[in-house]
Amino acid sequence: MTSAKKYFSLMKTSMQASLSYRFNFFINTIAGIVFITALFYIWKAIYAQRTELGGMSWEDMKTYLLVVFITNMLLTWYSETAISRRVIDGSVSMDLLKPLDFQKARFSETIGTSIIEGGICALVAASWATVFADVNLPPNLLASGLFLVSLALSVLIKFGIIYLAGLVCFYTSSVLGVAWARAAITNLFSGALVPLTLFPDWLETITRWLPFQGIVFIPASIYMERMSGLDALWNIGIQFIWVIVLWLAGKAVWRWSVRQVTIHGG
Amino acid sequence: MSMIETFSLNKTFRQAIKDPGLKGSIKHFFTQQYRDKTAVNGIDLKIEEGESVAYVGPNGAGKSTTIKMLSGILVPTSGTLRVNGLVPHEDRIRHAKQIGVVFGQRTQLWWDLPVRESFSLLKDIYEIPDPLYKKNMDRFNDLLGLHEFSDLPARKISLGQRMRADLAAALLHNPPLVFLDEPTIGLDIAVKSRIREFVKNINQKEGSTILLTTHDLEDIKDICRRLVIIDKGRIIYDGTLEKITDAFAQERTLHFQVREPVSSISGIIANLPGVTADQVNELSFSVKFNRFQYSAGEIASKIITSADVIDFRIDEPSIDQIIRKLYNGELILQEEQPSEAIRS
Numbered sequence A: 001m002t003s004a005k006k007y008f009s010l011m012k013t014s015m016q017a018s019l020s021y022r023f024n025f026f027i028n029t030i031a032g033i034v035f036i037t038a039l040f041y042i043w044k045a046i047y048a049q050r051t052e053l054g055g056m057s058w059e060d061m062k063t064y065l066l067v068v069f070i071t072n073m074l075l076t077w078y079s080e081t082a083i084s085r086r087v088i089d090g091s092v093s094m095d096l097l098k099p100l101d102f103q104k105a106r107f108s109e110t111i112g113t114s115i116i117e118g119g120i121c122a123l124v125a126a127s128w129a130t131v132f133a134d135v136n137l138p139p140n141l142l143a144s145g146l147f148l149v150s151l152a153l154s155v156l157i158k159f160g161i162i163y164l165a166g167l168v169c170f171y172t173s174s175v176l177g178v179a180w181a182r183a184a185i186t187n188l189f190s191g192a193l194v195p196l197t198l199f200p201d202w203l204e205t206i207t208r209w210l211p212f213q214g215i216v217f218i219p220a221s222i223y224m225e226r227m228s229g230l231d232a233l234w235n236i237g238i239q240f241i242w243v244i245v246l247w248l249a250g251k252a253v254w255r256w257s258v259r260q261v262t263i264h265g266g
Numbered sequence B: 001m002s003m004i005e006t007f008s009l010n011k012t013f014r015q016a017i018k019d020p021g022l023k024g025s026i027k028h029f030f031t032q033q034y035r036d037k038t039a040v041n042g043i044d045l046k047i048e049e050g051e052s053v054a055y056v057g058p059n060g061a062g063k064s065t066t067i068k069m070l071s072g073i074l075v076p077t078s079g080t081l082r083v084n085g086l087v088p089h090e091d092r093i094r095h096a097k098q099i100g101v102v103f104g105q106r107t108q109l110w111w112d113l114p115v116r117e118s119f120s121l122l123k124d125i126y127e128i129p130d131p132l133y134k135k136n137m138d139r140f141n142d143l144l145g146l147h148e149f150s151d152l153p154a155r156k157i158s159l160g161q162r163m164r165a166d167l168a169a170a171l172l173h174n175p176p177l178v179f180l181d182e183p184t185i186g187l188d189i190a191v192k193s194r195i196r197e198f199v200k201n202i203n204q205k206e207g208s209t210i211l212l213t214t215h216d217l218e219d220i221k222d223i224c225r226r227l228v229i230i231d232k233g234r235i236i237y238d239g240t241l242e243k244i245t246d247a248f249a250q251e252r253t254l255h256f257q258v259r260e261p262v263s264s265i266s267g268i269i270a271n272l273p274g275v276t277a278d279q280v281n282e283l284s285f286s287v288k289f290n291r292f293q294y295s296a297g298e299i300a301s302k303i304i305t306s307a308d309v310i311d312f313r314i315d316e317p318s319i320d321q322i323i324r325k326l327y328n329g330e331l332i333l334q335e336e337q338p339s340e341a342i343r344s
């Protein structure tokens, strides 16, 4: 129906715009490094007492943290608040004047930013891995390939979640509150703070039914080949289903919210 | 088929009722009381292709609300509307392609992007073919002087520059229908006249239909042949500007300066019923009359024969004054043929 070119242009433009926000990236990178370094030392202290925890060695944990870092750096705070700010400052009604699908437009912009973030992230992750040395690469090519697919899906799931969180701002003006709550929930249930295998059983079961595991835990497990072969494909399938479900949920919530806006006059 | 057709269009907003102060806020937190505010109340409007219509009225009359409904970003509470064959809020994306909208208070440009890049992004968003894009860019550059600031991001340009850029952005895809909500607000005279020229050009050369709201009556004089006045959400006048000035600008004032004090002006005009005089000082006075009753020549010759006149000039009420009186309820418009009603 609508041509893809306009969305591609939006993506390019957002890549361009995000490059002009060097300072933003700098802050985001610093925040990412601080977060991961804090986790690094906490886990280091924990592993000082033991060689293994829930089947993960200290080596494994370091590798896991690297993936946490990568997924955290892709699609940051910046993209997230970009959507909520739009909702809050009322430029949504300006968006409604353009022949664009709101969700696809925001998606294109977010992906544009993520591509730039991805480039920077790769550099930083590589140097971080060098500094803290002996982080393992995925054991083989297949695992690397599956990991990249899973990582891409992780970004899409994250988009689905922040898009929904952004739309919540139609009902509250607390951008930071929403973003903070979203980040806290994501960090907990995605396995960014603690690998899901270390959760008590009941909690692990819950996380298995939520989309967040697809953000960190699944790509990390594939990277470390704790999921491989059919198991890996199965989990990638789960990620994929969540991408679709979240996209459709976003579409429905948007349709509902925009009806409120156009009725009550934002 | 008309370009715009609305039938008893209504928009009622729900506004929160809150008593003042913290107490009021706490009460509102628990009770959540609202009142209905009818912003647009039964508007019937028909605008044909190629028309240029000024939509005016006092603050809060419901002008912006109407435009928002016509552009599809507000859903009417009741009534029907059809814009170039579409119901705007139901067919939003398709409708968006056929209209160009400028809200003077808001920008549609990308805040962080150089203005030029905003344009080239719009080119893709509206799927504007290359030759048309080039042609329009050249023309807009000429008419609006965009090159002066096109490499700056929107957040760094002045209000007047932003308005020019916004106009160009809204018209880049040659929309057959253009809504302009206060496009000259806060601009200096030079920029205003530039924008008026531009809008006139779009209307006359491209045949775009224009609906414009403004508080600047010069805009109307320059651009629009038809005037729709709205007050408290209702249309109180729909017709030409001349008709309204004919109807109301019947009062003329002649100001005289004389060499020697005149003994009695009222004596001079005594045999002219309906004419009133006003002594300004010893050597100057003014005379008011109805121009449908007397010609200015009649009055002037009467006075010149009785006083040694050095100088005189004639004043007619400005449209500003007329419309201000209308808003204030000092003039009441009859629905049909206002000029006839007043004259008889």
Ligand SMILES: Nc1ncnc2c1ncn2[C@@H]1O[C@H](COP(=O)(O)OP(=O)(O)OP(=O)(O)O)[C@@H](O)[C@H]1O
Pocket (backbone or CB within 6 Å): A264, A265, A266, B013, B014, B015, B037, B038, B039, B057, B058, B059, B060, B061, B062, B063, B064, B065, B066
């Ligand atoms: N979103 C909204 N929620 C509640 N009330 C609103 C909303 N938008 C407008 N109104 C009310 O509707 C009325 C009409 O507003 P509108 O903006 O259409 O006026 P206007 O004619 O454009 O005035 P102005 O000349 O000041 O721009 C006003 O009383 C306003 O307070």
Ligand SMILES: [Mg+2]
Pocket (backbone or CB within 6 Å): B063, B064, B065, B181
């Ligand atoms: Mg207005």
